[in-house]
Amino acid sequence: MLRTSTRSSEASFDVFGAGMRPPANETDEDKARRLEAEREALRVSKTIDAALLEGKKVLERKKRAVKILLLGQSESGKSSVLRNFRLAFTPRYFESERVLWRTVIQLNLISSIKKILNTMHEEWTEAESASSPTMLTSQHRRLSLALSPLLAFETSISQLIASDAGGNGYGVTVRPGGGWKDRLTASLGRASGAAPALGVSAEPPTGGSGQQDPTQVTQVLAACRDNIIALWEDDAVRAVLAERDVDLVEEPGFFLDDTPRVTALDYVPSDRDIMRARIRTLGVEEHSFVTESGFRAGTEFFITDVCGSSHQRSTWIPYFDDVQAILFLAPLLFWQSLDEDTKTNRVQDSLELWREIVGNPLLAKTAFILLFNKKDILQAHINAGVVVKKYVPSYGERANDVPSVTKYFRDKFSAYLRKFSPEPRPFIFYETEAIDTKSTAVILGEVQEQIIRNHLKDLDVM
Ligand SMILES: Nc1nc2c(ncn2[C@@H]2O[C@H](COP(=O)(O)OP(=O)(O)O)[C@@H](O)[C@H]2O)c(=O)[nH]1
Numbered sequence: 001m002l003r004t005s006t007r008s009s010e011a012s013f014d015v016f017g018a019g020m021r022p023p024a025n026e027t028d029e030d031k032a033r034r035l036e037a038e039r040e041a042l043r044v045s046k047t048i049d050a051a052l053l054e055g056k057k058v059l060e061r062k063k064r065a066v067k068i069l070l071l072g073q074s075e076s077g078k079s080s081v082l083r084n085f086r087l088a089f090t091p092r093y094f095e096s097e098r099v100l101w102r103t104v105i106q107l108n109l110i111s112s113i114k115k116i117l118n119t120m121h122e123e124w125t126e127a128e129s130a131s132s133p134t135m136l137t138s139q140h141r142r143l144s145l146a147l148s149p150l151l152a153f154e155t156s157i158s159q160l161i162a163s164d165a166g167g168n169g170y171g172v173t174v175r176p177g178g179g180w181k182d183r184l185t186a187s188l189g190r191a192s193g194a195a196p197a198l199g200v201s202a203e204p205p206t207g208g209s210g211q212q213d214p215t216q217v218t219q220v221l222a223a224c225r226d227n228i229i230a231l232w233e234d235d236a237v238r239a240v241l242a243e244r245d246v247d248l249v250e251e252p253g254f255f256l257d258d259t260p261r262v263t264a265l266d267y268v269p270s271d272r273d274i275m276r277a278r279i280r281t282l283g284v285e286e287h288s289f290v291t292e293s294g295f296r297a298g299t300e301f302f303i304t305d306v307c308g309s310s311h312q313r314s315t316w317i318p319y320f321d322d323v324q325a326i327l328f329l330a331p332l333l334f335w336q337s338l339d340e341d342t343k344t345n346r347v348q349d350s351l352e353l354w355r356e357i358v359g360n361p362l363l364a365k366t367a368f369i370l371l372f373n374k375k376d377i378l379q380a381h382i383n384a385g386v387v388v389k390k391y392v393p394s395y396g397e398r399a400n401d402v403p404s405v406t407k408y409f410r411d412k413f414s415a416y417l418r419k420f421s422p423e424p425r426p427f428i429f430y431e432t433e434a435i436d437t438k439s440t441a442v443i444l445g446e447v448q449e450q451i452i453r454n455h456l457k458d459l460d461v462m
Pocket residue numbers: 072073074075076077078079080081251252253254275276277278279308329373374375376377432433434435436
């Protein structure tokens with residue numbers, strides 16, 4: 001039963017007042033305790049108020065900020081576009097991270113070497129068990145032995161920066177949240193005894209934590225330089241790799257052709273190197289920052305970078321709420337299949353993902369910007385004589401050139417958008433090459449300005 005209270009203000013005041021009044025027989029000690037408890041209660045209440053206010057401020061900030069989602073299959077170039085974004089609009093921040101990319105690139109290089117050494121070992125094992133001949137000689141054994149110290153570095157530094165992210169045995173895989181940057185910064189700082197610096201030739205480290213010391217890898221790589229070059233330029237090694245379908249040049253994070261530069265003691269990664277570096281993030285990463293330059297510098301951005309592999313895609317949905325724009329990355333690499341599912345054609349997979357995303361009612365108001373990324377790779381393959389019709393039968397007799405391929409797929413993406421969008425909307429598309437920072441900066445400049453303008457219009461401040 002619901003009891004109604006008497007609404008006499010005097011009565012309720014009295015009741016309230018009696019409860020708050022100190023007891024008549026209160027001792028000095030009790031009084032001190034009571035006052036302390038009251039002070040504590042007030043402090044807690046103020047803290048809660050401040051937290052609520054802070055939470056409200058964050059929400060308000062986030063509401064005014066520009067929210068962008070980077071979507072696309074694994075390896076489509078999402079993280080590279082984000083890096084370009086930071087280079088173009090937060091250059092000071094980008095500079096501060098250059099030192100970290102050196103270690104990532106060194107690891108990328110070692111990963112390629114590891115693949116070569118593993119392939120050579122497979123060859124030897126098979127040659128021994130089947131008593132079949134091999135092109136590899138004792139000279140190759142010596143090279144393999146000389147380069148093996150690098151493998152220990154790959155393992156220990158990957159573990160250091162990847163924490164418990166695991167991985168597939170090659171390359172660098174990290175958990176979201178930027179923790180890897182903190183761990184690596186700390187480790188580089190510890191090893192040099194000061195803040196990490198670039199452009200100075202490192203002295204051989206004296207302290208540090210043994211093989212986990214990322215500055216030592218610089219020394220060891222420098223010492224291995226000639227052997228790495230000898231390995232990579234060896235005809236027999238190349239032939240064994242080709243025979244076993246190991247195509248390192250096509251893989252992300254390929255730096256073997258840059259060995260002399262990357263193994264130099266004073267190596268400083270160029271902007272392009274940083275865009276070419278490969279690091280895999282498991283899970284969704286949210287980046288927030290205030291732009292230092294560009295249109296309306298000082299604008300706050302929240303950019304969400306997801307992990308694109310197919311079994312991670314269900315984790316994207318919570319990030320769809322309240323985003324102004326989606327940058328959808330779709331490289332037109334029609335001759336490739338997905339790493340995680342070798343039966344699925346990459347472009348087909350992108351199209352299906354696009355269909356799901358444009359059809360999602362949560363994104364009905366979101367602007368779509370489609371980036372046909374990796375246009376350099378498309379161009380190189382078309383130049384090398386790859387025939388589109390062979391992989392995409394419906395391509396028919398259209399001209400086998402980049403503009404025709406691009407138009408063919410653009411029409412497909414556009415038709416899906418028309419057909420599956422909850423309401424009609426335009427989309428912009430660009431052909432991009434995320435490792436070319438200059439051309440990407442121009443495109444991102446346009447995109448960023450357009451998104452900010454639309455956002456300000458929505459907020460009614462323009
Ligand atoms: N050649 C070339 N490589 C690219 C391009 N965009 C990205 N990459 C490389 O492709 C790899 C995967 O890119 P990443 O941004 O990590 O893809 P994500 O998995 O979608 O985040 C990286 O090694 C990049 O350097 C491009 O336009 N051209």
